[in-house]
Amino acid sequence: MPPVTNITQTHPIAGHLDMVNKRLNDIARRLKINKLELLIMLTYPVIIILGQLIWLVAPAESSMNYFTSKKNIFNVYFVKQGWFWTTMVFGLFLFSVMRDSTVVRKQHGVISCVKKFALITTCWFFFSQWFLGMPIMDRIFVLTGGSCYNVSAEKLKNSEYFKLMDFTIEDLAEFTNQDNDYYYSSSISSRQCKSMRGRWYGGHDPSGHVFLLSLSTTFLMTQLFEFYNSITLRKKLRQFKIDTENHLKNREFVPFLKSLFLDYPIVLLLMLVGLWLWMLLNTTIYFHSLLENLAGLFFSYLASLLSFQI
Numbered sequence: 001m002p003p004v005t006n007i008t009q010t011h012p013i014a015g016h017l018d019m020v021n022k023r024l025n026d027i028a029r030r031l032k033i034n035k036l037e038l039l040i041m042l043t044y045p046v047i048i049i050l051g052q053l054i055w056l057v058a059p060a061e062s063s064m065n066y067f068t069s070k071k072n073i074f075n076v077y078f079v080k081q082g083w084f085w086t087t088m089v090f091g092l093f094l095f096s097v098m099r100d101s102t103v104v105r106k107q108h109g110v111i112s113c114v115k116k117f118a119l120i121t122t123c124w125f126f127f128s129q130w131f132l133g134m135p136i137m138d139r140i141f142v143l144t145g146g147s148c149y150n151v152s153a154e155k156l157k158n159s160e161y162f163k164l165m166d167f168t169i170e171d172l173a174e175f176t177n178q179d180n181d182y183y184y185s186s187s188i189s190s191r192q193c194k195s196m197r198g199r200w201y202g203g204h205d206p207s208g209h210v211f212l213l214s215l216s217t218t219f220l221m222t223q224l225f226e227f228y229n230s231i232t233l234r235k236k237l238r239q240f241k242i243d244t245e246n247h248l249k250n251r252e253f254v255p256f257l258k259s260l261f262l263d264y265p266i267v268l269l270l271m272l273v274g275l276w277l278w279m280l281l282n283t284t285i286y287f288h289s290l291l292e293n294l295a296g297l298f299f300s301y302l303a304s305l306l307s308f309q310i
């Protein structure tokens with residue numbers, strides 16, 4: 001009888017998995033990152049492709065649901081304040097790690113994780129908020145031919161940056177009326193444009209949502225696995241379940257919240273990652289072109305790769 005171990009070694013699927021594994025190791029080595037970091041980074045192209053497929057298969061359903069409204073609560077209060085939530089959850093997580101006696105390699109891990117966070121925060125700030133004036137994403141938009149159009153005379157601020165629109169843009173015509181003068185500018189940021197009710201139109205507009213959501217989730221997930229492995233994580237979640245049942249059975253709501261925030265912020269971290277991935281899927285289904293989503297992802301990859309080198 002042949003030895004049992006040969007059966008799995010010679011099985012065709014085992015062969016394929018082995019090949020995929022070698023490929024992943026190879027790519028990870030070339031990028032100077034570990035396999036977990038690579039696997040996390042590979043989830044985003046999968047989500048983007050899934051989003052495109054959902055849009056192709058069911059465009060009507062995709063465009064008429066709560067999550068495709070820009071005003072949905074999760075977009076307005078969570079994603080639009082996304083760095084704040086990521087910072088909060090990360091801070092609580094780090095605090096709990098420092099108090100957790102089961103975590104090993106603590107001091108070095110905590111310092112490098114704070115440095116990584118400082119680096120990706122700087123990248124987020126330069127890409128989406130400010131980069132010696134306009135943020136990088138707005139600079140790309142303007143450099144690729146975009147401008148802020150349809151600013152009416154009464155909303156106009158800093159008029160030296162604007163020119164009179166002596167032409168009409170067909171796509172934007174429904175937002176204008178015949179009796180008014182309208183102005184345009186390529187020297188103001190998307191935020192300033194929005195504040196003057198202008199139309200951000202014409203260029204390549206890398207998705208800020210894809211950038212923020214993928215960068216945040218990559219950071220949070222890699223830091224989670226920096227301090228926990230699947231066994232310690234499962235143990236922690238099991239303990240959380242037991243503690244929560246006890247708290248709720250005794251109607252101890254304040255102690256429950258205290259333990260959630262101070263002892264088990266990994267639960268908050270996993271909930272935030274879940275929300276971020278869900279919002280990312282919605283962004284890729286309905287908002288932006290495929291190329292603009294990929295551009296947002298490309299810049300988040302750059303920031304993550306930089307942080308992995310620390």
Ligand SMILES: CCCCCCCCCCCCCCCC(=O)SCCNC(=O)CCNC(=O)[C@H](O)C(C)(C)COP(=O)(O)O
Pocket residue numbers: 079080081082083084085087090091092094095114117118121128190191208209212
């Ligand atoms: C114990 C932990 C200590 C860690 C110490 C690290 C030291 C680093 C210091 C850095 C501190 C940073 C603190 C940051 C606090 C905040 O995040 S406040 C700002 C909150 N603002 C946001 O979150 C805005 C997020 N939104 C966006 O970026 C954009 O709206 C968007 C999502 C990119 C979309 O852009 P649109 O223009 O709307 O398309």
Ligand SMILES: Nc1ncnc2c1ncn2[C@@H]1O[C@H](COP(=O)(O)O)[C@@H](OP(=O)(O)O)[C@H]1O
Pocket residue numbers: 067068069070071072075205206207208209210279280282283287288
């Ligand atoms: N998942 C989502 N849910 C709701 N709105 C989203 C969204 N993803 C992107 N958007 C909206 O689509 C626009 C482009 O986003 P981005 O460039 O950041 O990817 C933004 O509109 P506003 O800027 O008018 O709020 C943003 O709010």
